[in-house]
Amino acid sequence: MDQHWVTDVVLPRSRADLAGIVDTDGVLAGGTSLMSEPNPGMTRLVDLTTLRWPDLVVSEGGLEIAATCAIDTLIHADLPRTWIATTLFEAAARALLASYKIWYTATVGGNVCLALPAGAMTAMCAALDARLLVWRADGTDALLTTSEVVIGNAVNSLAVGDVLRSIHLPIAALTQRVSLRKASYAHLGRSGAVVVARSDGDSVVVTVTAATVVPEVVTVASVDPDEVARAVLDHIPTDHFHTDAHGTAAWRIGVVEYLVAQASRDVIA
Ligand SMILES: Cc1cc2nc3c(=O)[nH]c(=O)nc-3n(C[C@H](O)[C@H](O)[C@H](O)COP(=O)(O)OP(=O)(O)OC[C@H]3O[C@@H](n4cnc5c(N)ncnc54)[C@H](O)[C@@H]3O)c2cc1C
Incomplete structure (x- = not known):
């Protein structure tokens, strides 16, 4: 959408051109979020894409x-x-x-x-x-x-x-087996819980997102899926799970246990 408050756009070519960014600047990447809602007070855009970093x-x-x-x-x-x-x-x-x-x-x-x-x-x-x-x-x-x-x-x-x-x-990490499992209230709805398991054969590294406010990464020295699931839930404090329109904390705790066991089984098998 149009951002009527913006009067200037910076097209940086090098790191030096990024100097002097202030809190009324909008740092622009893809813009799918930044440009999706009004940002009153944002008077200048700094477009990172002109830096042409190799992807x-x-x-x-x-x-x-x-x-x-x-x-x-x-x-x-x-x-x-x-x-x-x-x-x-x-x-x-x-x-x-x-x-x-x-x-x-x-x-x-x-x-x-x-x-x-x-x-x-x-x-x-x-x-x-x-x-x-x-x-x-x-x-x-x-x-x-x-x-x-x-x-x-x-x-x-x-x-x-x-x-x-x-x-x-x-x-x-790139050479290890991984599995992502997710759950959402609606089939195509925003994820209420996302679990990724990664294994080197001796242990499982489990990452929980969406169900928790911030990413939770837990390494469990076991390759028994149910043991891994229990260890992950023991490790993450229950108040780290949140409630919003996409799931209650109680529902998220329940599905995370189930998803961790599933994802662990995928990478261990
Ligand atoms: C229909 C729809 C569905 C969406 N669903 C999801 C979803 O499920 N999960 C989700 O996470 N998001 C979702 N989004 C939000 C958003 O589109 C994504 O998070 C997207 O990946 C943001 O990337 P962008 O490059 O467009 O960021 P921008 O909109 O360009 O920037 C987003 C924010 O990050 C800052 N920023 C961007 N790059 C940098 C950088 N390199 N350094 C410092 N600051 C930076 C910007 O200043 C801004 O505050 C959705 C958006 C739409 C329109």
Whole structure:
């Protein structure tokens, strides 16, 4: 929608052009959220897409995803076949209640920065042990986990002027088996609970999103699905589960136990 308060657009070409971002600026990536509602007080846009960061860089250490990489580009990337966990990209995108038209425009970084509990890319990043590179406004860099960036319901830890530059997925996680299971009130409704299990054969790393306000990542040294499910619920305090239009906390606790057991069985079998 039109943002009538905007009188200027910054088209940065380098990091130096990002200096001087203030709280009345809108940092624009895909714009599917930023431009979807009125933002009175937003007088300037800083369009990250003109930085032309390479979408995906494959290295010996893993995959670097530019924050501005569209979700659709990530899903359809031609990546090493041994990176079996990349099936999670599309599975997570499908957990995003949005059509493929949104996928074309919405970016991986925008999804994480929006910090919604049902953030599809938030789930993927947390589950694959991502490190998020943040360009601080003061010129320094910070390498953070997903849980250090997504800290509340639609609340991220970035200060004014901080920009998420990229997301690094390590090869150790990319080469492990993964399974995503989700539940929602309606068949095509927004996810009420998303669970991702990942295993190296000896233990299971479980990530819970949507059911909880922020991503919960629990490593369980067991490959018994029911034991893993019980351990995950023991680990997450019940007040971390939330109630909103997409599910009550009690319902979410129940389905998470069921989904963790299912997803664990998928990666252990
Ligand atoms: C129909 C529909 C359904 C949706 N369903 C979901 C859903 O189920 N789950 C979900 O999570 N979202 C959902 N969304 C919201 C949104 O579309 C997505 O989260 C999307 O991935 C946001 O990415 P974007 O690139 O469009 O971000 P933008 O709209 O460009 O930005 C979103 C926010 O992040 C900030 N930002 C973006 N990139 C950076 C960066 N690199 N550094 C610092 N700040 C940055 C922006 O300033 C803004 O505050 C939905 C939207 C629509 C229209």
